[in-house]
Amino acid sequence: MRGKSSHNLPTDSTLLRNWRRWESGESRPDDFYAPIIAATFNAVTSAFFPKVRPNRDDELLSATGMDTLEFIGRLRISDVSAVTLDAIRITAERLCCEYSYADPHDLHSEGTAWLRRITSLLDGRLTLGQHREILVLAGWVALLVGCVDYDLGRRTAAEATRRAAHALGQEAEAVEITAWATEMAAWFALTQANYRGVIETVQPTLKVSRNLRVDVQLAAQRAKAWARLGDRREVEAALADGRAILERMDHPANLDNHFVVDAHKLDFYAMDCCRVAGDDRLAEAYAHEVIKNATRPDGTVRNPMRVSEARLTLAAVAVRGDDLELAVAEGMRALAGRRRSLPSLLWTAGEVAREFVAHYPGDPRTETYLDQLRSLSIE
Numbered sequence: 001m002r003g004k005s006s007h008n009l010p011t012d013s014t015l016l017r018n019w020r021r022w023e024s025g026e027s028r029p030d031d032f033y034a035p036i037i038a039a040t041f042n043a044v045t046s047a048f049f050p051k052v053r054p055n056r057d058d059e060l061l062s063a064t065g066m067d068t069l070e071f072i073g074r075l076r077i078s079d080v081s082a083v084t085l086d087a088i089r090i091t092a093e094r095l096c097c098e099y100s101y102a103d104p105h106d107l108h109s110e111g112t113a114w115l116r117r118i119t120s121l122l123d124g125r126l127t128l129g130q131h132r133e134i135l136v137l138a139g140w141v142a143l144l145v146g147c148v149d150y151d152l153g154r155r156t157a158a159e160a161t162r163r164a165a166h167a168l169g170q171e172a173e174a175v176e177i178t179a180w181a182t183e184m185a186a187w188f189a190l191t192q193a194n195y196r197g198v199i200e201t202v203q204p205t206l207k208v209s210r211n212l213r214v215d216v217q218l219a220a221q222r223a224k225a226w227a228r229l230g231d232r233r234e235v236e237a238a239l240a241d242g243r244a245i246l247e248r249m250d251h252p253a254n255l256d257n258h259f260v261v262d263a264h265k266l267d268f269y270a271m272d273c274c275r276v277a278g279d280d281r282l283a284e285a286y287a288h289e290v291i292k293n294a295t296r297p298d299g300t301v302r303n304p305m306r307v308s309e310a311r312l313t314l315a316a317v318a319v320r321g322d323d324l325e326l327a328v329a330e331g332m333r334a335l336a337g338r339r340r341s342l343p344s345l346l347w348t349a350g351e352v353a354r355e356f357v358a359h360y361p362g363d364p365r366t367e368t369y370l371d372q373l374r375s376l377s378i379e
């Protein structure tokens with residue numbers, strides 16, 4: 001803690017007494033100590049000490065007084081009132097919140113249908129403010145549809161939708177949407193092993209999108225690329241940039257939205273970088289933390305795709321530690337998930353497969369994992 005603080009701290013005995021109170025739950029660190037404790041563990045304050053999240057009501061009826069049928073009817077007659085815009089906003093938010101768990105085919109169909117409905121309003125009579133807001137909402141839904149396209153392995157469609165989202169963002173002068181479109185391009189390049197392309201894609205956007213949450217994601221993609229290029233100093237610098245951005249921001253009210261970046265998501269990226277760098281102790285610790293934070297108190301999984309990659313990290317750590325049984329078990333659990341981003345999963349699972357082959361070539365248990373990976377590639 002002393003090493004992470006720019007201020008003089010009390011004596012060791014006082015700090016130890018405080019630590020015991022914090023650890024037992026008797027008291028909670030205040031705004032002075034909380035950032036120091038988080039920094040001690042190379043984390044962000046909101047990851048260690050999250051604020052209580054307010055309840056959120058997503059129902060159109062309670063928010064706007066309209067049910068879905070009436071809402072669609074108003075869209076058809078181009079009745080773009082403030083209430084209609086509220087309803088579109090709520091729908092776009094709901095779609096983005098369903099990304100992590102919804103069936104990708106169903107989500108793609110619904111997202112595409114809503115994108116058509118929203119963009120059709122641009123042909124009606126609108127104020128300048130309404131025109132811009134509809135462009136922004138269409139941009140968010142287009143980003144979502146592009147992500148789902150890529151999850152399903154539809155690279156060409158995903159790139160076309162990403163470009164459309166970027167164009168909508170430019171027309172609306174919405175920097176956050178254009179930055180997310182750039183982040184998607186970096187994600188595509190990363191999972192296609194174009195690591196230099198990731199860095200070249202990200203750098204120009206960072207100059208114009210400072211102080212947005214998407215910058216954390218851009219820093220994370222940069223870190224993942226540098227990890228695979230073998231530059232640990234650049235990895236640490238990129239992750240430090242991401243943490244610094246998060247520290248300046250309030251904890252988000254809605255963690256379910258795919259385009260909201262929270263402190264736990266940065267841990268997810270740090271986990272990946274540690275696995276690639278061969279820092280097994282930290283990679284394993286991050287993996288367990290990712291699984292814990294992606295799981296609800298009742299045991300259901302909030303972020304199945306994060307959990308799958310965390311289990312692949314545990315598989316890689318286990319195989320390096322000569323525990324092939326555990327490695328295969330974790331690897332098979334990771335590949336059995338129903339909600340997955342196929343390019344990302346195949347890319348990470350392929351890296352882990354190389355660990356299996358390097359440590360246990362020809363072993364029947366290695367072949368079991370490889371057969372499961374091959375079957376996934378064929379789907």
